[in-house]
Amino acid sequence: MYEQYAHVLIFGMIATVIVVAPIVLFALIRPVRPSSEKLSPYECGERPVGEPWVQFNIRYYVVCIIFIVFEVEVLFMLPWAVVFNAFRDGGQNLQAAAGELKNLQGATGLIVFLEMLIFLVVLAVGLAYVWAKGHLEWIRETTKGPELLD
Amino acid sequence: MALGGILTVAANLIWLERRLLALWQDRYGPNRVGPFGLFQTIADAIKMFLKEDWIPPFADKAVFVLAPCIINATALLSFAVIPFAPGVQVMDLGAGLLFLLAMSSLGVYSVTLAGWASNNKYALLGGLRASAQMLSYEVYMSLSLMGVVLMAGSLNLSEIVKAQEGMWFCIPQCVGMALFFIAGIAETHRLPFDLPEAEAELVAGFHSEYSSMKFGMFFIGEYIGITLISALTALLYFGGWSGPLFGLSENLAPFVQFGWFALKTFILIGFFILLRASMPRPRYDQLIEFGWKAMLPLSLLNLLVTGAVVLALE
Numbered sequence: 001m002y003e004q005y006a007h008v009l010i011f012g013m014i015a016t017v018i019v020v021a022p023i024v025l026f027a028l029i030r031p032v033r034p035s036s037e038k039l040s041p042y043e044c045g046e047r048p049v050g051e052p053w054v055q056f057n058i059r060y061y062v063v064c065i066i067f068i069v070f071e072v073e074v075l076f077m078l079p080w081a082v083v084f085n086a087f088r089d090g091g092q093n094l095q096a097a098a099g100e101l102k103n104l105q106g107a108t109g110l111i112v113f114l115e116m117l118i119f120l121v122v123l124a125v126g127l128a129y130v131w132a133k134g135h136l137e138w139i140r141e142t143t144k145g146p147e148l149l150d
Numbered sequence: 151m152a153l154g155g156i157l158t159v160a161a162n163l164i165w166l167e168r169r170l171l172a173l174w175q176d177r178y179g180p181n182r183v184g185p186f187g188l189f190q191t192i193a194d195a196i197k198m199f200l201k202e203d204w205i206p207p208f209a210d211k212a213v214f215v216l217a218p219c220i221i222n223a224t225a226l227l228s229f230a231v232i233p234f235a236p237g238v239q240v241m242d243l244g245a246g247l248l249f250l251l252a253m254s255s256l257g258v259y260s261v262t263l264a265g266w267a268s269n270n271k272y273a274l275l276g277g278l279r280a281s282a283q284m285l286s287y288e289v290y291m292s293l294s295l296m297g298v299v300l301m302a303g304s305l306n307l308s309e310i311v312k313a314q315e316g317m318w319f320c321i322p323q324c325v326g327m328a329l330f331f332i333a334g335i336a337e338t339h340r341l342p343f344d345l346p347e348a349e350a351e352l353v354a355g356f357h358s359e360y361s362s363m364k365f366g367m368f369f370i371g372e373y374i375g376i377t378l379i380s381a382l383t384a385l386l387y388f389g390g391w392s393g394p395l396f397g398l399s400e401n402l403a404p405f406v407q408f409g410w411f412a413l414k415t416f417i418l419i420g421f422f423i424l425l426r427a428s429m430p431r432p433r434y435d436q437l438i439e440f441g442w443k444a445m446l447p448l449s450l451l452n453l454l455v456t457g458a459v460v461l462a463l464e
Binding site: 004005007008011012015016018019020022023026027029030031032033039041042048053054056059060063064066067070071074077078081082083084085086109110113116117120123124127131136137138139 | 157199200201202203206207208215219222223226227230240241242243248268269270271272274275278281282285286288289292293296299300301303304305358359362363364366367434435438439442443446447450453454457458460461
């Protein structure tokens with residue numbers, strides 16, 4: 001079965017070559033004519049004002065943190081969703097597949113479903129907390145200080 | 151061969167999109183180069199190959215070059231697990247859907263690094279916007295897929311298609327499908343969710359400083375992304391390759407099945423383009439708040455209801 005991964009490796013290598021080749025090969029015939037305008041950052045023809053490292057909205061970080069919480073949760077749910085069907089009839093279908101799952105033999109679909117329900121409720125509480133705290137609001141009225149670019 | 155096919159399709163989508171947009175906006179679009187302007191893409195490609203490949207002196211050079219390669223390579227790699235017809239795929243991976251999600255999330259690196267490395271205000275803002283938007287919508291994307299995984303009981307794409315023999319998942323999973331498609335548009339940052347590159351506010355966002363083939367990479371990467379999302383929607387919700395075979399023999403069946411798959415994919419691509427032609431762009435705060443306040447609870451609910459119904463139908 002690992003042959004498949006060899007296929008995907010070859011596929012990936014060809015994809016990389018296809019992507020890199022036009023950049024490298026055609027570099028030989030491309031012109032290079034730098035000028036003072038080209039040497040400055042593009043801002044619609046205006047002279048660039050100030051540093052490119054502007055102060056940006058802290059919300060981007062908040063979104064990233066919330067993302068991590070929910071993305072990890074999705075990873076927990078994927079295996080659950082895959083085996084859920086097999087558990088509906090009391091786990092009989094699982095017998096062939098999983099020897100190490102023997103302690104789950106008694107579990108029925110309802111129990112498996114309730115377990116996920118509890119997990120989701122805990123997460124929903126987290127979402128409700130973030131929501132109530134106003135962290136989902138992109139523009140917060142309490143924001144003070146210098147105007148932020150977003 | 152598959153790779154060449156995908157690249158050709160993606161490149162010609164640019165022509166298709168321009169023609170269709172023109173049609174819907176009551177104008178001609180590119181119609182000069184070749185019959186119906188079909189060779190426009192080739193002309194554009196030659197032009198892009200021969201343009202000055204500009205790496206700004208103020209940019210972080212290594213990252214600047216790497217960024218456009220990432221988006222293309224990952225988008226192409228995603229196609230490794232797509233079954234075009236029964237058995238016609240590079241890798242019949244058990245966790246194919248997981249592989250796809252992983253590959254599509256790697257695209258975030260591309261735009262973020264591009265915006266970061268360009269050392270340009272607008273590019274930085276575009277890159278930041280792109281990262282926050284793609285991260286958020288990735289969550290809803292994988293959550294909305296969970297209903298399909300639940301019903302099919304597998305992450306393998308061929309298995310999912312086979313599970314739809316009785317009924318396409320677009321009927322029981324209509325909410326999930328809408329959520330997945332919206333998230334897909336946001337993942338490929340297409341209009342109406344093209345805020346990372348909003349021309350009117352950010353010049354071109356993360357690829358402001360890119361020129362020549364590196365810009366071309368971003369451009370074609372976007373179209374490969376559209377093809378991927380459309381192909382995925384066709385596979386997961388519209389029964390993939392299934393369709394009437396017209397009583398053809400065994401040898402010819404895969405071609406017809408591939409035809410059905412391609413047809414469904416192209417209809418969905420057309421829908422993508424129609425959305426671009428008809429929808430205005432939302433504000434950034436609206437986009438993010440819509441995601442976390444509407445998409446996330448809805449996709450969680452969709453999962454729960456699907457689970458409950460599957461349980462009740464036992």
